[in-house]
Amino acid sequence: MPDKTFTVAIIGCGNRGTDVYGNIMHGMPDKYKITALCDINAERLDIAGKKFDVPDALRFIDEVEFFAEKRADVLVIATLDGDHVRQAVRALELGYDILLEKPITDKIEECEKLLAARKNYGGKIIVCHVLRYSPAFLECEKILRSGELGRLVAIQAIEQVAYWHQAHSFVRGNWRNREETAPMILAKCCHDIDLLQYYAQSECDSVSSVGDLAYFNTDNAPDGASARCCDCPHVDSCTYSAVKLYIDDWKNKGCPDHKWPQCVITNARPLTEPALIKALREGPYGRCVFACDNNVVDHQLSDFVFKNGVKASLLMTAFTANGGRNIRFCCTLGELVLDEESGYIAVKPFGASQRAIDIKSLGGDANGGHGGGDYGIIEALYAALNGNNAAGVTTLEQSIESHLMALRAEQSRLAGGKTLAVHDDN
Incomplete structure (x- = not known):
């Protein structure tokens, strides 16, 4: 029997819901058909509806009306963080399988509520830890499990946010304010902590964390700076000038019709x-x-200290020229280094010849965002919906473990770096 085509509803027609997951699914007509949409922004809803050929009657502004009945086999939840659990619980009640954008929530009790709902209603939930589906990160997993480098002892990871990305998402954008969204350790490092747990293959025992807001505040504004970049005397000289970061960058790239992050700041299409x-x-x-x-x-x-003895450190920093992750794995018989910025994985067995793997040779870049991870998770979702074993699929339980690690890290930071047990039963 051939695998079926699954109908898809999307709630949250922004960049991730429409431009990423929606576009990928729309490009797989033998596997997915987008049949319903919901968004509080009428303009975004209209753009997505036309793109995916969804009739007006199945485009919803009102969430309650959208959830009045089941609209498809699968629901993509790509709304803001605070909406996820409420919408996912209702979706499970209706019988959806779910692709859930990360982070799930910044509240431990909501994680527990969603886990209980999934156990009660059934239904699959795949959380969008897309780096698990990226060829470069999968290659590291393969090498670690091969035994070539012995047993994993420690991990040193750096999340290079990049100065411009910090300004876009975490100073000006949706994830800037702790009262409105998840803490940065969860909003930005959700992928990284999930990977640490994935590679360590263990529950986490304890965590300690320090950090603060060092630069993006009024104390560091240039003399005479205006509230808006367009009116500012420093518009041409400031590193963080919005005119430079959005308009000049867009022009320098050839004025593409649909470029991130420019496509986020306006609904105009083409740009x-x-x-x-x-x-x-x-x-x-x-x-x-x-x-x-x-x-x-x-x-x-x-x-982080894991229950199997593996130790890990994670530095998240805005103060890098470029983005990308750098992860060093220290093993008993060698070391392994993944450097996204340089584009290589270095395999360094002790006392033997070393080798470098070109990340591009693994094929991820040909499949779009997150080194092919965005495409990979949609393929894995399809396999899971058909009952096939999809390697690396992030279960809700695994995702909740990494969320708990992040939330405990934030609690530690607020407590001045105090070491905290990750699980209450410790």
């Missing part, structure tokens, strides 16, 4: 310079980075 200028003058992304309502950290160092 145009007037639309971008309007967004910077009127919207949140045109604000001075030293005059925003941000209060999340711009650097944080966390140490």
Whole structure:
């Protein structure tokens, strides 16, 4: 019997819901058909509806109306963090299988509520820890499990947020304020902590963490700086000028019709310079980075001890020129280094010849975002929906473990770096 085509509903028609998961699914017509959409923004909803050929009657502004009945086989939940659990529980009640954007939530009790709902109603939930599906990160897993480098002892990881990405997402953007969203250790490092747990293959025993907001505040504003970059005397010289980061960068890349993060700051399609200028003058992304309502950290160092003895450290920092992850695995018979910025995996067995693996040779870049992980998770979802074993699928239980690690890290940071047990029964 051939595998079936699954119908898909999407709630949250922003970048991840529409431009990433929706686009990938729409490009697999033999596997997925998008049949219903929901978003509180009418303009985004209209754009997605036209793109995916969803009729007006199945485009919903109102969440309650959308959830009045089941609209498809699968629900993609790509809304803001605080909406996830409420919507996922209702989806399980209706009988959906779910692709759930990360993070799940920043509340431990909500993690427990969702886990209980899944056990009660059944249904599959795959959380979007997309790096588990990226060829480079899968290659590291393969090498570690091969035994070539012996037993894993310690992991040293750096999450290079990049100065411009910090300004976009965590100073001006949706994840800037702790009162409105998850803490940065969860919002940005959800992937990284999931990978630490994935590679360690163990529950985490304890965590300690330190970090703060060192730079993006009024104390560091240039003299005479304006509240908005378009009106600022430093518009051409400031590193964080929104005009430079959005408009000049877009022009330098050849004015593409649909480029991230420019596509996030305006709903105009195709992108145009007037639309971008309007967004910077009127919207949140045109604000001075030293005059925003941000209060999340711009650097944080966390140490984890796993129950099987593996130790791991994670440095998240805004103060890097480029993005990408750098992970060093220290093993009893050698070391392994993944460096996304250089584009190589280095395999260094002790006393033997070393080798370098070009990440591009693994094929991930040909399949889009997160080194092919965005595409990979949609393929894994399809396998799981058909009852096949999908290697690396992030179960809800595994995802909740990494969320708990992140939330305990934030509690430790707020307590001045105090070492905390990850599980209450410790």
